[in-house]
Amino acid sequence: xxxxxxxxxxxxxxxxxxxxxxxxxxxxxxxxxxxxxxxxxxxxxxxxxxxxxxxxxxxxxxxxxxxxxxxxxxxxxxxxxxxxxxxxxxxxxxxxxxxxxxxxxxxxxxxxxxxxxxxxxxxxxxxxxxxxxxxxxxxxxxxxxxxxxxxxxxxxxxxxxxxxxxxxxxxxxxxxxxxxxxxxxxxxxxxxxxxxxxxxxxxxxxxxxxxxxxxxxxxxxxxxxxxxxxxxxxxxxxxxxxxxxxxxxxxxxxxxxxxxxxxxxxxxxxxxxxxxxxxxxxxxxxxxxxxxxxxxxxxx
Amino acid sequence: xxxxxxxxxxxxxxxxxxxxxxxxxxxxxxxxxxxxxxxxxxxxxxxxxxxxxxxxxxxxxxxxxxxxxxxxxxxxxxxxxxxxxxxxxxxxxxxxxxxxxxxxxxxxxxxxxxxxxxxxxxxxxxxxxxxxxxxxxxxxxxxxxxxxxxxxxxxxxxxxxxxxxxxxxxxxxxxxxxxxxxxxxxxxxxxxxxxxxxxxxxxxxxxxxxxxxxxxxxxxxxxxxxxxxxxxxxxxxxxxxxxxxxxxxxxxxxxxxxxxxxxxxxxxxxxxxxxxxxxxxxxxxxxxxxxxxxxxxxxxxxxxxxxxxxxxxxxxxxxxxxxxxxxxxxxxxxxxxxxxxxxxxxxxxxxxxxxxxxxxxxxxxxxx
Numbered sequence: 101x102x103x104x105x106x107x108x109x110x111x112x113x114x115x116x117x118x119x120x121x122x123x124x125x126x127x128x129x130x131x132x133x134x135x136x137x138x139x140x141x142x143x144x145x146x147x148x149x150x151x152x153x154x155x156x157x158x159x160x161x162x163x164x165x166x167x168x169x170x171x172x173x174x175x176x177x178x179x180x181x182x183x184x185x186x187x188x189x190x191x192x193x194x195x196x197x198x199x200x201x202x203x204x205x206x207x208x209x210x211x212x213x214x215x216x217x218x219x220x221x222x223x224x225x226x227x228x229x230x231x232x233x234x235x236x237x238x239x240x241x242x243x244x245x246x247x248x249x250x251x252x253x254x255x256x257x258x259x260x261x262x263x264x265x266x267x268x269x270x271x272x273x274x275x276x277x278x279x280x281x282x283x284x285x286x287x288x289x290x291x292x293x294x295x296x297x298x299x300x301x302x303x304x305x306x307x308x309x310x311x312x313x314x315x316x317x318x319x320x321x322x323x324x325x326x327x328x329x330x331x332x333x334x335x336x337x338x339x340x341x342x343x344x345x346x347x348x349x350x351x352x353x354x355x356x357x358x359x360x361x362x363x364x365x366x367x368x369x370x371x372x373x374x375x376x377x378x379x380x381x382x383x384x385x386x387x388x389x390x391x392x393x394x395x396x397x398x399x400x
Numbered sequence: 401x402x403x404x405x406x407x408x409x410x411x412x413x414x415x416x417x418x419x420x421x422x423x424x425x426x427x428x429x430x431x432x433x434x435x436x437x438x439x440x441x442x443x444x445x446x447x448x449x450x451x452x453x454x455x456x457x458x459x460x461x462x463x464x465x466x467x468x469x470x471x472x473x474x475x476x477x478x479x480x481x482x483x484x485x486x487x488x489x490x491x492x493x494x495x496x497x498x499x500x501x502x503x504x505x506x507x508x509x510x511x512x513x514x515x516x517x518x519x520x521x522x523x524x525x526x527x528x529x530x531x532x533x534x535x536x537x538x539x540x541x542x543x544x545x546x547x548x549x550x551x552x553x554x555x556x557x558x559x560x561x562x563x564x565x566x567x568x569x570x571x572x573x574x575x576x577x578x579x580x581x582x583x584x585x586x587x588x589x590x591x592x593x594x595x596x597x598x599x600x601x602x603x604x605x606x607x608x609x610x611x612x613x614x615x616x617x618x619x620x621x622x623x624x625x626x627x628x629x630x631x632x633x634x635x636x637x638x639x640x641x642x643x644x645x646x647x648x649x650x651x652x653x654x655x656x657x658x659x660x661x662x663x664x665x666x667x668x669x670x671x672x673x674x675x676x677x678x679x680x681x682x683x684x685x686x687x688x689x690x691x692x693x694x695x696x697x698x699x700x701x702x703x704x705x706x707x708x709x710x711x712x713x714x715x716x717x718x719x720x721x722x723x724x725x726x727x728x729x730x731x732x733x734x735x736x737x738x739x740x741x742x743x744x745x746x747x748x749x750x751x752x753x754x755x756x757x758x759x760x761x762x763x764x765x766x767x768x
Contacts, residue, residue, distance in 0.1 A: 291486035294453050299500035299547075300474040313490050 194352030238275030284318030
């Protein structure tokens with residue numbers, strides 16, 4: 101029981117840990133502060149490089165685009181692509197169309213999905229079948245229903261209109277909205293609603309004034325996701341719209357095919373112009389979004 | 401304020417599960433009435449039907465002799481305190497208490513007056529502007545009571561309101577709750593699985609098991625005169641001892657006998673049994689405090705070995721070894737601590753010895 105004894109003991113235990121846990125050091129290096137930063141950097145770059153590439157391409161001379169594949173412009177920087185992108189193709193109109201479709205379809209989705217989900221959870225509407233069916237439609241590839249949907253939209257005379265497309269987007273995004281909202285509504289204790297009923301609210305008032313304020317973050321996340329999905333949607337937009345008055349941005353991008361092949365520079369400029377609004381939106385709501393997605397993932 | 405009456409009320413789920421079977425009782429105006437039973441006994445279903453949160457399968461519920469079966473919860477003028485308190489987490493204490501008043505569109509002045517009154521009554525003045533998420537369990541409890549009483553309901557329903565609190569706080573809240581409800585004088589239905597809460601607070605108790613009302617009575621009535629074996633065993637801590645026994649006639653005397661004990665019935669008990677024509681096999685029930693243990697022989701006693709001794713200061717719990725690994729608990733004064741294995745003299749207090757029918761479990765001498 102002296103100093104030496106204690107020191108020896110210490111040395112021994114440390115050695116045992118060293119021998120045992122080689123993996124510990126490995127993960128320590130990988131997951132330590134430095135390692136984490138490196139990993140995140142690699143991850144971020146792999147996502148950012150295509151965007152950086154588009155940005156730099158949109159600033160290159162058309163000649164350089166065709167001859168050099170370098171990431172950053174080697175020649176002079178020009179704004180000609182940006183000017184042409186907006187002049188040759190009605191890009192503003194496409195962005196406007198996309199905004200209208202995304203905004204109103206999202207609004208419609210939320211208006212319908214919130215009561216729907218609430219009703220499924222609280223009143224067991226549709227039994228086991230309705231929720232299963234809703235999830236089923238989400239799993240199905242949209243191409244499967246493209247022809248019937250085209251026929252249906254045409255039947256009511258809404259082909260080539262924004263209303264037609266936004267209605268289809270509403271339908272297409274409904275399952276994911278129900279799915280995301282599910283865990284939020286489920287998390288609200290029943291007693292809270294019962295207290296509201298006893299306190300004098302009707303079922304609708306309870307939904308609007310008690311449930312809705314509590315699921316607002318979830319509604320926000322769901323809304324942003326629906327906006328993104330609608331903004332990026334290509335297939336239905338391709339089938340249902342065939343004119344400047346209703347083409348959305350993803351379809352508009354494909355207009356940059358000229359006589360001399362693809363106009364890469366203009367396309368890059370247009371693409372960048374198209375992703376900026378949605379990136380800003382996601383950036384603003386990133387906190388809600390992450391929460392919404394992880395909750396949906398864990399619970400759904 | 402109002403009386404609440406149940407007339408042959410049934411609740412059957414999905415056509416099969418009988419949650420409440422033929423419930424009949426009346427809670428008088430201003431009474432503190434407790435529904436007591438183990439979990440799953442149908443007490444919550446009963447309460448939810450009274451609150452209007454659940455449909456009544458059969459029968460009638462009356463408030464002040466008016467049938468309310470079809471009335472939605474909002475029109476019954478009831479208030480409810482939930483087990484998890486069900487406070488609106490996005491609102492402050494003030495807004496939580498004001499909520500039922502805002503629903504009724506009362507003028508702002510009136511709301512403020514009533515909320516302040518309730519807060520003062522419950523000692524919540526200092527936390528009125530706080531969010532409810534930051535409150536302690538006891539405070540949340542009081543806020544939920546505040547929300548319940550602020551609109552002066554005719555019936556106050558409490559569903560296990562303090563069972564989420566820890567033991568010390570629970571004991572304190574029990575007294576506090578009782579005092580508050582007494583001051584309000586409102587008809588109160590109090591649902592709990594904890595017999596201590598019911599015994600301590602209620603004017604009358606309805607004991608439920610397996611969907612059926614077992615007995616309705618004052619706490620003392622239920623304690624000293626249980627209707628059946630379930631009630632006898634459910635109420636009281638440590639619980640009542642039960643043993644199979646046989647009634648024998650020996651000349652002019654009646655004798656209760658089992659492999660472990662044998663004693664003569666005294667005159668009062670005997671006169672009860674004179675009219676008895678039922679099965680001679682019985683179940684005997686006696687509370688631990690009615691088991692007398694002595695180191696010296698008593699008249700009409702029998703001998704049993706001591707199994708273990710649990711001193712608790714003011715009293716001692718002695719476990720007595722019966723046949724077939726059965727034990728009988730006896731609660732005696734703290735100074736009596738016989739060593740384990742010693743034979744002691746035991747006698748039951750026959751005034752408080754109960755006899756139950758072997759098959760039905762009914763108390764043979766319970767007069768309904």
